[in-house]
Amino acid sequence: MKPAYDLLVRGAHVVTPEGVIRADVGVAGGRFARIAPDIAESAKETIAAGGRYLFPGILDSHVHFNEPGRTDWEGVATGSAALAAGGGTMFFDMPLNSLPPTIDAAAFALKRAAAERSSLVDFSLWGGLVPGNVDRLEELRDAGAIGFKAFMCDSGVGEFPAANASTLKEGMVRAAALGCMVAVHAEDEFLARQRTQEQHAKGTGVRAWLASRPVELELTAIRMALDLAGETGCALHIVHVSSPAGITLALEARARGVNVSVETCPHYLLLTDEDVVRLGAVAKCFPILRTEQERVGLWEEVEQGRVDTIGSDHSPAPPEMKQAEDFFAIWGGISGCQHGFPLMLSEAIARAAASLGQSASNAAAQAGSGEPAANAAAGAVPGDGRAEAQALPRLAALLAANVAKRFRLDTTKGRVAAGFDADFILLDTHAPHVLNTAELLYRHRQGPYDGRRSRVRVARTVVRGRTVQADGRPVAGLRSGQFVRP
Numbered sequence: 001m002k003p004a005y006d007l008l009v010r011g012a013h014v015v016t017p018e019g020v021i022r023a024d025v026g027v028a029g030g031r032f033a034r035i036a037p038d039i040a041e042s043a044k045e046t047i048a049a050g051g052r053y054l055f056p057g058i059l060d061s062h063v064h065f066n067e068p069g070r071t072d073w074e075g076v077a078t079g080s081a082a083l084a085a086g087g088g089t090m091f092f093d094m095p096l097n098s099l100p101p102t103i104d105a106a107a108f109a110l111k112r113a114a115a116e117r118s119s120l121v122d123f124s125l126w127g128g129l130v131p132g133n134v135d136r137l138e139e140l141r142d143a144g145a146i147g148f149k150a151f152m153c154d155s156g157v158g159e160f161p162a163a164n165a166s167t168l169k170e171g172m173v174r175a176a177a178l179g180c181m182v183a184v185h186a187e188d189e190f191l192a193r194q195r196t197q198e199q200h201a202k203g204t205g206v207r208a209w210l211a212s213r214p215v216e217l218e219l220t221a222i223r224m225a226l227d228l229a230g231e232t233g234c235a236l237h238i239v240h241v242s243s244p245a246g247i248t249l250a251l252e253a254r255a256r257g258v259n260v261s262v263e264t265c266p267h268y269l270l271l272t273d274e275d276v277v278r279l280g281a282v283a284k285c286f287p288i289l290r291t292e293q294e295r296v297g298l299w300e301e302v303e304q305g306r307v308d309t310i311g312s313d314h315s316p317a318p319p320e321m322k323q324a325e326d327f328f329a330i331w332g333g334i335s336g337c338q339h340g341f342p343l344m345l346s347e348a349i350a351r352a353a354a355s356l357g358q359s360a361s362n363a364a365a366q367a368g369s370g371e372p373a374a375n376a377a378a379g380a381v382p383g384d385g386r387a388e389a390q391a392l393p394r395l396a397a398l399l400a401a402n403v404a405k406r407f408r409l410d411t412t413k414g415r416v417a418a419g420f421d422a423d424f425i426l427l428d429t430h431a432p433h434v435l436n437t438a439e440l441l442y443r444h445r446q447g448p449y450d451g452r453r454s455r456v457r458v459a460r461t462v463v464r465g466r467t468v469q470a471d472g473r474p475v476a477g478l479r480s481g482q483f484v485r486p
Helices: 077-084 105-120 134-143 165-178 189-200 206-211 215-232 244-253 268-271 273-283 292-303 340-368 375-376 386-406
Strands: 006-015 019-028 032-035 042-050 053-056 058-063 088-093 121-127 149-151 181-185 235-238 260-264 425-429 459-463 466-470
Touching: 006 260, 006 273, 006 292, 019 386, 053 105, 053 386, 053 466, 077 088, 077 105, 077 459, 077 466, 088 459, 105 121, 105 134, 105 466, 134 165, 149 165, 165 181, 165 215, 165 235, 181 215, 189 206, 215 235, 215 244, 244 292, 260 292, 260 375, 268 292, 268 340, 292 340, 292 386, 340 386
Parallel strands: 006 042, 006 053, 058 088, 088 121, 149 181, 181 235, 235 260
Antiparallel strands: 006 019, 019 032, 053 425, 425 459, 459 466
């Protein structure tokens, strides 16, 4: 008898944005075919989940893999392998740092062909919005661009100049007419130059550099972008927001009718400005890592549902570009798509466990003060899996379902549901280990998480029903990634 499924995962805790269920998962033709408590039919391949969590594949909407042209910085082959090891099943590659930058259809075609040759996972591509290319946005849309990315400050590479208010407005008008989104790196160029001059005159060290990038740079640019989006009716996506205040600005604008979404990144939830002082160049990024108070505040924004998506902003560079006596001269970008997501999941579970523990303490106190013990215990403590059940569904939305919905991929991507592409990861949430840069699959093994403890390990990554990595090792010779247009 012919097997009913190509792949069958047995005994998984299936994570959706709505909650966690125990189920078997059948895959046929690269898509989820059935999700049920006990599937009796046979399959060509069976995986015993062993109680692991079957989590939707992470859609990383913000990476810089820098191919073609600067493949010595990363490249799609190494970047996509590292992303798969970190739980990613799809990436959206940014238009800058590649040579040529993806600001017209010809450059878009070059990048798409390069990724189709090398990618382990599925992908989409951003087009760029720069001075002088507004008349090329339609051809980028027709080529399949996921949206248009603009920098409101110096991008660091001369071939991708910043979009001033005039360019940004003109681009938003055109993007709105084309039914496309504009994403912005929101830091104000005038303030950035002014603060850099002021602080560089005082010193060249890490603390002087940190002082040169106050949160006002981000908030000023966010305000401008929101005003322009409201005026033009353009859908706006603000990438790598580093501060709770920035999220508040966006949500206030949304309440006024502005079509805006907000992304933050694992490094803003895991690291602080003091980590930049401690670690140096591997933790330098734009916007900067902020204070512990703001890091905790960002987690609260995430937990209250005020953040829309989380992307890695994986931004690598060769080691020689991460070295200089003058900290201002060092390339700013964190390599983080492999370790950042599992470590963030681990932190989310730990925060949920702490929250549940606090609930238990409160319940015990209430019971001791006369409240019936049964009522006090009912919402109290966590048995096994309580913390995961609280934390993982929220992150399934932020890392997958919300991304797919915002970027118009939600008919095939972002959910563990019948008819959707069978993109998923198996998570072991009780696998304490210490992260090591030797595990990294990047072209250059550098990053800010060496020595960090994590309880979450990505045991397997599956793209459209095919295993692309297991236990941190990519499947040799497999290049299964497909281009996906919105």
